[in-house]
Every structure is written in structure tokens, then in C-alpha cells.
Amino acid sequence: xxxxxxxxxxxxxxxxxxxxxxxxxxxxxxxxxxxxxxxxxxxxxxxxxxxxxxxxxxxxxxxxxxxxxxxxxxxxxxxxxxxxxxxxxxxxxxxxxxxxxxxxxxxxxxxxxxxxxxxxxxxxxxxxxxxxxxxxxxxxxxxxxxxxxxxxxxxxxxxxxxxxxxxxxxxxxxxxxxxxx
Amino acid sequence: xxxxxxxxxxxxxxxxxxxxxxxxxxxxxxxxxxxxxxxxxxxxxxxxxxxxxxxxxxxxxxxxxxxxxxxxxxxxxxxxxxxxxxxxxxxxxxxxxxxxxxxxxxxxxxxxxxxxxxxxxxxxxxxxxxxxxxxxxxxxxxxxxxxxxxxxxxxxxxxxxxxxxxxxxxxxxxxxxxxxxxxxxxxxxxxxxxxxxxxxxxxxxxxxxxxxxxxxxxxxxxxxxxxxxxxxxxxxxxxxxxxxxxxxxxxxxxxxxxxxxxxxxxxxxxxxxxxxxxxxxxxxxxxxxxxxxxxxxxxxxxxxxxxxxxxxxxxxxxxxxxxxxxxxxxxxxxxxxxxxxxxxxxxxxxxxxxxxxxxxxxxxxxxxxxxxxxxxxxxxxxxxxxxxxxxxxxxxxxxxxxxxxxxxxxxxxxxxxxxxxxxxxxxxxxxxxxxxxxxxxxxxxxxxxxxxxxxxxxxxxxxxxxxxxxxxxxxxxxxxxxxxxxxxxxxxxxxxxxxxxxx
Numbered sequence: 113x114x115x116x117x118x119x120x121x122x123x124x125x126x127x128x129x130x131x132x133x134x135x136x137x138x139x140x141x142x143x144x145x146x147x148x149x150x151x152x153x154x155x156x157x158x159x160x161x162x163x164x165x166x167x168x169x170x171x172x173x174x175x176x177x178x179x180x181x182x183x184x185x186x187x188x189x190x191x192x193x194x195x196x197x198x199x200x201x202x203x204x205x206x207x208x209x210x211x212x213x214x215x216x217x218x219x220x221x222x223x224x225x226x227x228x229x230x231x232x233x234x235x236x237x238x239x240x241x242x243x244x245x246x247x248x249x250x251x252x253x254x255x256x257x258x259x260x261x262x263x264x265x266x267x268x269x270x271x272x273x274x275x276x277x278x279x280x281x282x283x284x285x286x287x288x289x290x291x292x293x
Numbered sequence: 294x295x296x297x298x299x300x301x302x303x304x305x306x307x308x309x310x311x312x313x314x315x316x317x318x319x320x321x322x323x324x325x326x327x328x329x330x331x332x333x334x335x336x337x338x339x340x341x342x343x344x345x346x347x348x349x350x351x352x353x354x355x356x357x358x359x360x361x362x363x364x365x366x367x368x369x370x371x372x373x374x375x376x377x378x379x380x381x382x383x384x385x386x387x388x389x390x391x392x393x394x395x396x397x398x399x400x401x402x403x404x405x406x407x408x409x410x411x412x413x414x415x416x417x418x419x420x421x422x423x424x425x426x427x428x429x430x431x432x433x434x435x436x437x438x439x440x441x442x443x444x445x446x447x448x449x450x451x452x453x454x455x456x457x458x459x460x461x462x463x464x465x466x467x468x469x470x471x472x473x474x475x476x477x478x479x480x481x482x483x484x485x486x487x488x489x490x491x492x493x494x495x496x497x498x499x500x501x502x503x504x505x506x507x508x509x510x511x512x513x514x515x516x517x518x519x520x521x522x523x524x525x526x527x528x529x530x531x532x533x534x535x536x537x538x539x540x541x542x543x544x545x546x547x548x549x550x551x552x553x554x555x556x557x558x559x560x561x562x563x564x565x566x567x568x569x570x571x572x573x574x575x576x577x578x579x580x581x582x583x584x585x586x587x588x589x590x591x592x593x594x595x596x597x598x599x600x601x602x603x604x605x606x607x608x609x610x611x612x613x614x615x616x617x618x619x620x621x622x623x624x625x626x627x628x629x630x631x632x633x634x635x636x637x638x639x640x641x642x643x644x645x646x647x648x649x650x651x652x653x654x655x656x657x658x659x660x661x662x663x664x665x666x667x668x669x670x671x672x673x674x675x676x677x678x679x680x681x682x683x684x685x686x687x688x689x690x691x692x693x694x695x696x697x698x699x700x701x702x703x704x705x706x707x708x709x710x711x712x713x714x715x716x717x718x719x720x721x722x723x724x725x726x727x728x729x730x731x732x733x734x735x736x737x738x739x740x741x742x743x744x745x746x747x748x749x750x751x752x753x754x755x756x757x758x759x760x761x762x763x764x765x766x767x768x769x770x771x772x773x774x775x776x777x778x779x780x781x782x783x784x785x786x787x788x789x790x791x792x793x794x795x796x
Contacts, residue, residue: 162453162454163450164450164455164457164479165457166457166478166479166480166792167456167479167504167792168479168501168502168503168504168792169505169790169791169792170501170504170507170585170587171504172454172455172456173504173505173548173585174584175454176454176548176567177567177570177571179567180564180567180568180570181567181568182568182571192454194452194453209478209479209480209481210409210412211407211411211477211478211479211480212449212457212478213411214411215449215457215478219450241486241497241498241501242481242482242486244486245482245483246413246417246482247412247480247482269587270504272584
């Protein structure tokens with residue numbers, strides 16, 4: 113049994129896929145954003161706290177996929193943590209339901225500075241299809257920016273894991289690039 | 294023989310609702326129905342909802358198979374409550390009061406549910422919504438009395454990648470005495486947003502009621518629309534809907550079985566089941582252009598044909614699952630540390646499952662046998678002879694085993710569906726007519742029911758009932774007497790939808 117598995121691993125290779133290249137222009141744009149915000153650089157390892165601000169749970173499925181052996185998020189220095197107090201990045205999904213607004217703001221306040229907020233999915237970006245609902249805090253551009261300042265947006269309904277991974281790695285590169293440069 | 298409650302329902306005024314006639318009862322008859330329900334336990338309450346003028350209930354007679362939608366006019370701002378005789382009605386009555394303002398008179402629980410006092414106005418679906426409610430108060434929880442009790446409050450934001458909800462545990466030492474769940478945090482006003490839209494536009498909201506069941510909800514919504522307009526989706530569309538629904542079922546079962554094992558710190562299963570789930574989603578993407586197949590089912594048919602090479606991608610993915618599933622099942626069964634966590638944990642009785650008319654793996658793991666693909670049945674399933682597994686234990690292990698059995702069955706169905714895909718059109722044009730319809734579909738969690746009324750091609754009123762309405766209260770019961778540390782594994786084995794019931 114063991115030998116069969118060893119043989120299969122040797123012939124087929126690991127299930128984890130090679131990382132796709134990330135666009136330099138996107139990194140540079142984020143670096144500029146960092147400089148403008150005088151954001152302290154966080155380095156090559158980011159702890160992420162996920163927060164659902166009213167999603168349909170589609171985005172959560174794709175975040176879970178990041179942890180599977182095909183995408184293997186942790187090899188890039190990214191990992192999900194259980195408390196906002198341990199987090200560098202808040203990864204927020206959902207259109208910001210009014211019933212969750214206070215919890216989002218409290219979570220943001222509990223996250224130590226410096227911190228990043230990533231709006232993931234069309235709902236978090238601008239409210240998506242739920243724009244205009246009485247149950248959504250649609251202040252300003254809508255989405256979670258109505259409750260907390262947003263640094264990076266990942267559109268999609270839901271965004272594919274590959275797209276989420278590229279966005280999060282761009283965040284790392286921007287952090288590192290900014291410090292070196 | 295017709296039961297006493299059914300006889301009262303059949304006395305009602307017939308309304309044009311397809312495919313099941315809806316009956317409007319006088320207030321006296323509705324009150325008589327409430328009184329007669331205890332004598333007919335097989336008449337299961339499937340859903341309870343409202344519009345501005347009436348309260349509606351959907352019953353299924355589990356003895357005869359009859360499906361009975363029934364309504365009564367709102368008088369003095371309310372209707373006689375069903376919750377004293379059908380406990381599953383309690384959350385639904387609270388939802389109806391919060392959204393439409395109709396009071397369940399004599400109900401068992403009148404605390405707010407979806408309305409946390411944070412919307413700009415109360416009763417958003419009423420003709421005239423009320424003024425903004427009082428400022429948010431701490432929610433009121435059911436009292437618990439006894440010695441040495443303490444409370445543990447969890448949420449709305451949880452430590453994992455999961456939807457928000459509040460769990461209030463009352464424990465004696467490690468043992469849970471009572472769990473009370475408070476939801477509503479993901480309420481998006483979906484029903485209100487769907488009104489005045491065409492079915493095609495509103496289908497995007499049905500597809501986003503619960504993302505993991507996007508295909509099943511889209512099918513139920515499409516079938517309700519087609520019933521209301523008396524049109525039928527083409528045979529090829531029904532075949533493709535079946536393909537998508539079975540992919541969704543397999544992918545969700547794979548993901549959840551892995552995650553349940555991971556909650557017992559058995560990461561190997563998560564890795565392997567997660568790998569196969571990813572393969573299924575990629576096949577879905579190759580075949581239908583979206584990993585979760587969102588918006589691929591539309592009222593009238595399907596949005597597009599299966600892509601060239603799509604069938605091959607699906608067949609390759611299910612072949613991969615099939616090749617490893619026996620070994621993974623063996624691993625699941627042979628690790629005593631895993632067995633120790635899942636067997637006997639979070640058990641519910643058949644009696645309780647029956648009382649809530651629980652569908653899906655929650656009901657079938659506790660001895661129930663219902664499956665919407667068989668009854669009432671809908672295309673393409675009547676030709677396929679779906680085999681529905683059922684176990685008696687009602688615990689976490691039984692729910693896992695039901696899911697494993699359903700994966701194998703869905704693989705069989707997928708092969709047949711792909712081989713026998715009918716040729717022809719993908720959708721029919723929807724007439725701009727008025728009508729009322731009910732549609733159902735079996736999602737991976739259980740039976741989904743959608744009701745809608747169209748007014749000249751636009752949605753006048755709609756309700757979508759996720760299976761979780763019947764399963765969340767059972768989770769509260771399942772954890773009783775277990776230790777708090779076993780809650781995550783119990784919760785994952787139910788995997789109820791938050792968004793699905795938050796609307």
C-alpha cells in the first residue's frame with residue numbers, strides 16, 4: 113500500500129498546483145496605495161481573519177478552497193487565524209447587513225494596527241445584487257466600505273480561489289516591495 | 294382515509310395555484326385546523342409565510358403524499374398560531390411577524406427574529422412599513438433554571454470561516470443543558486428585493502439565497518415560475534438541471550464529510566475529500582462556466598448548453614471520486630479516534646425528526662425516507678429510480694454515512710443523465726402572464742420549496758423555504774447532553790444554512 117502511494121507520488125507529482133505569476137502593475141499600484149496611506153509594512157507573512165458581513169456563503173466556499181491541497185494557501189506565508197487580535201488582514205465578504213454592522217466595526221477595532229481590509233466578492237465591493245435593500249448599509253459606495261475603510265477589492269460572484277490567491281499574494285509583494293524600495 | 298385536519302383543509306375555497314391547488318380557509322376553519330392537527334401527526338408543516346393580506350402554510354401528508362397549501366386572511370393584524378401544535382412553526386411565525394407585521398395569535402414565542410432593531414423601518418414587506426423600532430436591546434434568551442449553570446456566548450462572528458450567528462449555551466460543567474440559536478445577522482431583504490421584478494431578474498436572488506445550494510434553489514424557483522405560467526422547461530434543460538444538481542450534491546457532501554472529520558482533528562480526510570471537491574467544482578466550471586454553477590439554471594430552462602468537453606470533465610472527476618471513495622470510507626470506519634468522536638454524538642430521535650419534518654441527511658439519518666426527487670418527484674428523476682438511503686441512529690456518524698451513500702448514488706445518476714441527455718431546446722419563452730405556482734427541488738440539505746405569485750409577468754409575492762428551517766431547531770436538540778467541545782462536529786454534521794433562513 114505504502115509503495116503504491118510512493119510510486120504514484122513519484123509518477124504523478126503532488127496535488128498542489130504551481131503558483132500563477134502575479135502582475136507587476138497590480139503590485140506597483142498597491143505599493144503606491146501603501147505609500148499614500150503611510151502604511152507600515154507587514155512583511156512576507158500575513159495572518160488573515162475572515163468575517164462574513166451577510167454573504168450567501170458562496171464566498172466562504174471558495175475561501176475554504178484556498179486551504180485545500182490544490183491551492184495550499186499556507187505555502188505563501190498566508191494563514192487564517194481565529195481571532196482579529198492575531199490578524200494583519202480582515203478578509204470581509206457580504207454586502208454589510210445592518211444586523212452585522214456593529215460586529216464588523218468591533219472586529220475592525222479589535223484588529224491591531226497596522227491592518228489591511230480586503231473586500232472579497234461583488235457584495236463586499238459595492239453591495240452586489242443586494243444594493244439598495246433596506247437591510248443593507250449602503251452608505252457611500254456601498255459594500256463593506258460603508259462600515260470600515262477598504263484597502264483591496266476582489267470582485268467576483270464568488271471570486272475563484274485562483275483570483276483570491278493572486279490578490280492576497282499581491283498584498284504580500286506590495287508589503288515587501290514597499291519596504292525594500 | 295382522509296385525516297381530520299386534511300378534511301378541514303379540503304373545505305376551503307379553491308385558489309388557482311399550480312401544480313397544487315391552494316385553499317383559503319375562513320378564520321373558524323383555520324382555528325378548527327389548528328385544533329385538528331394533533332390528531333393527524335402525519336400532516337407535516339413544510340413552510341409558513343405570508344403576503345400583505347393572508348398567512349400561508351404548506352402541509353404535506355406523509356401518509357398519503359398529498360401536498361396541501363392553505364391560507365387564511367389576516368384579521369386584526371394576525372392569524373391563529375400553528376406553533377402550539379407544530380413546533381416547527383415557531384421560528385417561521387417570528388419571521389412572518391418581523392417581515393409583514395402579522396401576529397401569530399396564541400403562538401409559543403413572540404420574541405423578534407430577523408428584526409434586530411437596526412433596519413430603517415419595521416415590517417419591511419407590509420403595505421405600510423412601521424417607523425424605526427426601538428434602539429437595539431440585548432436579545433432575550435429563554436430562561437434556564439438549575440444548580441451550577443453557566444452560560445457561554447458564541448458569535449455572531451465565529452472563529453472559523455463560517456457564516457455569522459449567535460449560539461447561547463447553558464452548561465452544567467462541560468455538559469450542554471440548553472442551546473439557543475439566534476440568527477438574522479445575514480438578513481439581506483431578499484424577498485423584498487425580488488418583488489416587482491421579472492422571474493428572470495429575480496432568479497439571481499433565488500440563486501443567492503444560500504450559495505452552497507445555488508443550483509437547487511434556482512431549480513425550485515424556476516419550477517415555481519414555470520408552474521405559475523403553465524409552461525414546461527424543455528427535456529434537455531431538465532436533463533442539464535439534473536446534471537448540475539447532482540454535481541452540487543456530490544461537491545457539498547465531499548466538502549462536508551472532509552470538514553466533519555477535520556473537526557475531529559482528522560486532517561487526512563479533509564485533504565482527500567477536499568481534493569475531490571475541488572475536482573468536482575473544476576468540472577462544473579468546465580461544463581457550465583461557473584464553479585458553483587450560479588445563474589446557470591433560469592426560469593424556463595437553463596442559461597446555456599453544456600460546454601464541449603464538459604461531460605468528459607464531469608465523468609473524469611466522478612471517476613476520481615469513485616476510485617478513492619471505498620478506501621476513504623474504510624479509513625473513516627477504521628480509525629478509533631474518529632469513531633469515538635462521531636458515533637453516538639449529537640443524536641436526534643425519529644420522533645423529533647418527524648415532528649419537524651426534517652428532510653435531507655438530517656431526517657434520513659434519523660429513520661426518515663423523504664426525498665423531493667421521489668416525492669413529489671420532478672423531471673428528470675422519475676425515470677431514474679433514485680435510491681434514497683436511510684439509517685436509524687440519528688447521530689453524527691449516521692449523517693456522514695448517509696452523505697457517503699448519496700455520493701455513490703449521485704455518481705450513478707450523473708452517468709445516466711450525461712449518457713441520455715435529450716436533444717432539443719434549452720429554454721422556453723416565458724409569457725407575461727399572471728399566476729401562482731409552487732416549485733420544489735431536493736438540494737444537498739433536503740427539500741427546498743418556493744412559492745410565488747406573478748402579476749402580469751412580475752413578481753407580486755414570493756417565499757423561499759430552505760430545508761434549514763426544519764434542521765436548525767433539531768441542532769438545538771441534538772447538542773443537549775453533549776459536551777460543548779463536540780458542538781463544532783455536531784454543527785458541521787448538520788451544516789444548516791444561515792443565509793438560507795435569514796432571507
